[in-house]
Amino acid sequence: MLLNRIFRYELPTVIEFGNGAIRTLPDHINRLKGTKVLLVSDPGVQKAGMTDKLALVLENSGIPYSIYSDIEPDPDIEGVMRGRDEALAAGCDCVVGLGGGSALDTAKAIGLMLGNEGHIRDYVGINIVPKKGAPVIAIPTTAGTGSEITIWSVLSDKEAEVKLSVGSPYNCPDVAIGDPELTTSLPAHITAATGMDALTHALESYVNKATQPISEALSIQSMKMIARSLRTAVVQGDNLEARYDMLLASLIAAMAFNPTRLGLSHALAIPLGAHFHIPHGTVNAILLPEVMQYNLIGNLGKFKEIAQIFDMPTDGLSTREAAEKSVMAIRQLKQDVGITQTLSDFGLTEGDLDLIAKEAMVSGNVPVNPRMPTLEDLKQLCRDAMDR
Numbered sequence: 001m002l003l004n005r006i007f008r009y010e011l012p013t014v015i016e017f018g019n020g021a022i023r024t025l026p027d028h029i030n031r032l033k034g035t036k037v038l039l040v041s042d043p044g045v046q047k048a049g050m051t052d053k054l055a056l057v058l059e060n061s062g063i064p065y066s067i068y069s070d071i072e073p074d075p076d077i078e079g080v081m082r083g084r085d086e087a088l089a090a091g092c093d094c095v096v097g098l099g100g101g102s103a104l105d106t107a108k109a110i111g112l113m114l115g116n117e118g119h120i121r122d123y124v125g126i127n128i129v130p131k132k133g134a135p136v137i138a139i140p141t142t143a144g145t146g147s148e149i150t151i152w153s154v155l156s157d158k159e160a161e162v163k164l165s166v167g168s169p170y171n172c173p174d175v176a177i178g179d180p181e182l183t184t185s186l187p188a189h190i191t192a193a194t195g196m197d198a199l200t201h202a203l204e205s206y207v208n209k210a211t212q213p214i215s216e217a218l219s220i221q222s223m224k225m226i227a228r229s230l231r232t233a234v235v236q237g238d239n240l241e242a243r244y245d246m247l248l249a250s251l252i253a254a255m256a257f258n259p260t261r262l263g264l265s266h267a268l269a270i271p272l273g274a275h276f277h278i279p280h281g282t283v284n285a286i287l288l289p290e291v292m293q294y295n296l297i298g299n300l301g302k303f304k305e306i307a308q309i310f311d312m313p314t315d316g317l318s319t320r321e322a323a324e325k326s327v328m329a330i331r332q333l334k335q336d337v338g339i340t341q342t343l344s345d346f347g348l349t350e351g352d353l354d355l356i357a358k359e360a361m362v363s364g365n366v367p368v369n370p371r372m373p374t375l376e377d378l379k380q381l382c383r384d385a386m387d388r
């Protein structure tokens with residue numbers, strides 16, 4: 001299949017990674033000719049002391065800043081425009097995002113709107129943004145979305161109960177600073193959910209139809225790190241080695257899926273998140289084993305490899321039997337990290353399935369999935385995830 005197509009890999013973002021890496025922030029701001037920073041974070045990140053920590057780095061370097069933290073999980077699209085207005089009013093010409101996917105996606109979109117006309121709504125879709133905006137530096141404090149390097153900002157229209165994605169190479173931050181020390185304050189349940197999100201990125205990209213040799217290598221590396229470190233990061237939050245692995249694994253998983261898109265877990269996660277307010281990582285964790293079971297026959301060899309990465313014994317088994325072990329491995333991981341909810345726990349009922357399946361079917365993640373689903377298949381996947 002690969003022989004018949006040209007593949008492309010592009011990553012415009014400079015990556016700075018390691019414990020204490022936030023020290024490099026002033027150099028990057030100066031290099032990007034930023035004179036005043038809009039520091040974008042959210043109330044949870046502020047409460048955890050991260051915003052103050054970063055503010056101190058800026059103060060010590062004499063870089064002026066203004067804080068914007070009017071952001072909630074699954075950030076609202078209007079918050080981007082308020083942030084843009086605040087940046088203009090305060091004279092900021094550079095954006096630093098600090099937080100999980102919600103803060104980073106907002107920061108990236110504010111950066112875009114500092115260089116483009118109109119409303120961020122005008123740029124929903126892929127490759128619609130006409131030009132680069134203000135410089136953006138992204139500093140993740142969760143290890144899940146990989147937003148610090150992706151082309152995507154996922155925003156919500158809470159009134160309409162839809163999630164809207166803006167995808168553009170201009171939306172890749174100029175710099176991603178990964179500092180694992182910033183993630184030790186993450187509570188266990190958020191560590192678990194965001195870690196399963198990173199795994200879903202690596203895995204869905206690996207088995208999908210748009211995968212390519214570079215993204216495959218990245219997916220394998222990311223899955224290996226998650227296999228050895230997610231459990232430890234959840235049960236020993238202060239274990240810096242595990243936190244290091246997980247932050248790097250989530251970044252590498254995002255490098256894998258940036259050019260390939262994902263699969264049915266993400267196609268379904270978006271409408272389920274929008275209508276039922278299920279945290280993004282949690283909904284992916286709930287769906288992933290069901291989607292894997294459904295997808296197995298689309299790529300048996302790859303699922304066998306996943307079973308091996310997750311240390312399942314496969315000697316003497318047929319490829320099909322070995323592939324089945326990958327589903328068992330992920331179910332076990334989900335259980336071990338304490339994600340025991342089902343979709344029913346979030347209020348999903350049979351009557352909702354038609355709407356969810358229809359909204360999922362139009363996702364760009366469906367055509368690349370290793371098995372083309374019908375609407376009934378999507379509904380059945382949700383039913384399966386309502387029971388376990």
Ligand code: NAD
Pocket residue numbers: 042043044045048050072073074075099100101102103105141142144145146147150151152153154155182183184185186187190194197280281
């Ligand atoms: P999040 O950003 O919503 O954060 C979850 C919670 O964790 C928040 O309350 C936050 O305050 C808190 N938190 C973050 N870091 C903390 C820390 N170090 N200590 C204590 N608390 C902390 O969660 P997320 O899973 O990182 O992001 C989810 C969002 O990202 C969703 O909107 C999702 O659709 C989007 N997303 C984006 C991409 C992308 O490529 N841009 C990819 C996947 C998901």
